[in-house]
Amino acid sequence: NAGVTQTPKFQVLKTGQSMTLQCAQDMNHNSMYWYRQDPGMGLRLIYYSASEGTTDKGEVPNGYNVSRLNKREFSLRLESAAPSQTSVYFCASRTAFASNQPQHFGDGTRLSIL
Amino acid sequence: GQQLNQSPQSMFIQEGEDVSMNCTSSSIFNTWLWYKQDPGEGPVLLIALYKAGELTSNGRLTAQFGITRKDSFLNISASIPSDVGIYFCAGQSGSARQLTFGSGTQLTVLP
Numbered sequence: 001n002a003g004v005t006q007t008p009k010f011q012v013l014k015t016g017q018s019m020t021l022q023c024a025q026d027m028n029h030n031s032m033y034w035y036r037q038d039p040g041m042g043l044r045l046i047y048y049s050a051s052e053g054t055t056d057k058g059e060v061p062n063g064y065n066v067s068r069l070n071k072r073e074f075s076l077r078l079e080s081a082a083p084s085q086t087s088v089y090f091c092a093s094r095t096a097f098a099s100n101q102p103q104h105f106g107d108g109t110r111l112s113i114l
Numbered sequence: 115g116q117q118l119n120q121s122p123q124s125m126f127i128q129e130g131e132d133v134s135m136n137c138t139s140s141s142i143f144n145t146w147l148w149y150k151q152d153p154g155e156g157p158v159l160l161i162a163l164y165k166a167g168e169l170t171s172n173g174r175l176t177a178q179f180g181i182t183r184k185d186s187f188l189n190i191s192a193s194i195p196s197d198v199g200i201y202f203c204a205g206q207s208g209s210a211r212q213l214t215f216g217s218g219t220q221l222t223v224l225p
Binding site: 004033040041042043044045058090092097098099100102103104105106107108 | 147204213216
């Protein structure tokens with residue numbers, strides 16, 4: 001009953017380093033999402049994948065890239081990390097893209113950029 | 115983009131008291147969701163509301179979808195220590211059913 005699994009749970013990077021955050025879901029969901037959460041704010045959408053083979057920008061995509069590797073996996077890449085990208089990153093999935101069904105979230109990756 | 119105003123930002127209550135929090139928006143949503151986030155974890159769905167006027171309960175939690183489709187509230191009755199956490203409202207709208215989150219209500223339950 002893993003649901004949405006994110007790795008790593010914690011990471012510290014230096015400015016300019018690159019990193020890929022991994023996300024996998026075992027619920028056979030079609031849609032997957034990446035959010036960031038900053039203090040005092042709700043979650044903001046970075047990128048999403050409506051279905052395998054497609055990706056689209058969300059509200060705050062600058063500085064990030066994504067890959068929908070297969071139906072289960074959706075990765076988020078920081079090519080050149082900046083201190084402004086220090087945040088908690090959450091991956092989520094949902095049965096279908098244009099669905100009223102709620103999104104299910106992983107436990108997050110806590111990322112610090114020095 | 116769309117914005118949700120969630121209030122209050124934080125609450126300190128005595129164990130056993132009832133709690134109420136709400137979200138309002140200038141935009142219409144077709145689904146309202148309430149999530150709880152514990153420290154170090156991701157948001158967990160508490161209640162989903164799909165119809166204007168809908169009132170739904172989940173144990174000690176009750177939530178309502180406002181009839182204008184621009185607001186929702188969450189009530190917690192007889193609070194207990196494990197209710198501590200951050201509560202988020204979220205609205206879904208548009209053909210893509212994108213989620214817009216409120217900024218959260220931090221709940222502290224005092225013994």
